[in-house]
Amino acid sequence: MENNMAMEYPMFCYQCEQTAGGKGCTKMGVCGKTPEVAALQDLLIFQIKGISCYAKEIVEKGENVDKDIVSFVENCLFTTLTNVNFDADVHVELLRRSQEIKEQLRSKVGAIKNTTEHATYNLSSTKAEMLQDAKKAGIMYDQDLDPDIRSLRQTIVYGLKGISAYGHQARALGYYDDQVDNFYIRALEATTDDNLSVEELIRWTMRTGDMSVAVMKKLDEANTEVYSNPTPHKVNVKMKKGPFIIVSGHDLKDLEMLLQQTEGKGINIYTHGEMLPSHGYPGLKKYKHLVGNFGGAWQDQQKEFDSIPGCILMTTNCLMRPRETYKDRIFTTNVVGWD
Incomplete structure (x- = not known):
């Protein structure tokens, strides 16, 4: 029954260049995302917007939000990015954790001025009910919303998802930027504020661009301080004899x-x-068994991994539907996953 309910959900995903016809995926994601996962991702973003309505009160006092909460928000943004996680059960667990965090912040902060449904909504208990609730969280909801407002809000959210990819990697190395961490909260809350004009949302969009630069600077600092400055380096592209593991993605940690x-x-x-x-990083190329590079770009993985006898480790946002020929040898880390 749950699968049938998921299929009834009006899927509309247009967050990447892979979308069907360049307009958006409405039946099944070109990446392999199901309508069920798309719905749960919509609801997860809806929930972290609600969390941010409460967390903003902490930021407004000049205080920093608990880093565990920031990390959760960051990971949720990253989880919903293209080619990261396709596992419905993982999204359900994240949703349940999001409700716990929302209730903790409600108790701490008390009544707030922002009474949007993002803040007042309480997560349903079953996945089937969550999928029904997700209908109000997707972009197809509220057809009366000004299209410019809708577009700017979506642009901000997608910008935050991009920021989260860099922030996640930097945080894994112990680096973060308080300014960026607070911006996750402030910007997500701003996308729920019906009082903001087009001009004000344009300013939020511009700030999102500024934070993208700030987080890339922080990740560069993390990578270079931990692994030293990279230098040009010849890379072997031929397979050597012996057992091997191929690792893809971006996460140096x-x-x-x-x-x-x-x-x-x-x-x-x-x-x-x-x-x-x-x-190119001295801290990584010092390992003699890092012997080379296999294959080309991430989007060629299904063809390239089809006949290799070794194991594959996928990190960050590079995962595609595993083929039967290698699905028993592919592994993922952190927020990355397939069901």
């Missing part, structure tokens, strides 16, 4: 952990896709 755990085991490590630049 995940790569480092894999290198540490496989050192001295006779296992070769190859990068794939966006992980290629890691070969």
Whole structure:
């Protein structure tokens, strides 16, 4: 029954360049996202907007929101980014955690001026009910909303999702920017405020761009301080004899952990896709079993992974539907996942 209810949900996802016909996916995501997952992602964004309505009160007092809450909001934004997580059960668990956090903040903050449904909504108990509730969280809801307001709100949210990808990686290395952390909260709350004009939302959109630059600066600081400044480096692109693991994505911390755990085991490590630049960092290329790069861009993974006998580790936002030929050998880390 739940699957049928999910299919009734009016899916409309247009957050990436892969969308069907360049206009949006309405039946099934080109990336493999189901209407059910799309609905749960809409509701998850709806929930962290509600969390932000309460957390904003803390920011307005000049205080920093608890970093565990910021990390949760950041991870939720990142989870809903393209090619990150396709597992409905993971989204249900995140939704349940979001309600716990919302209730904690309600108790701490008390009554607030923002009485939007994002703030007042309480999560339903079952997945089937959540999928029904998600109808009011998607972009198809509230057809009377000014299209310019809708567009600017969506632009801000998608900007925040991009920021979260960099922020997530920096935080994994112990680095963060309080300004960016507070902006997650303030900007998400702003997208719920019906009193904001087009001009005011344009200013919020511009600030989102500023925060994108700030978070990239913080990630660069994290990567270079932990792994030293990268330098041009020749990379082997031929497979060597012996067992191997291919690692794809962007997260240098995940790569480092894999290198540490496989050192001295006779296992070769190859990068794939966006992980290629890691070969330039002294702190990573010191590992002799980081022997080269396999394949090309992330979108070629299904074809490239089709016949290889080794294991694959996917980090960050590079996952596509695994083929039957390798689905028993592909693994994911952190917020990344397939059901």
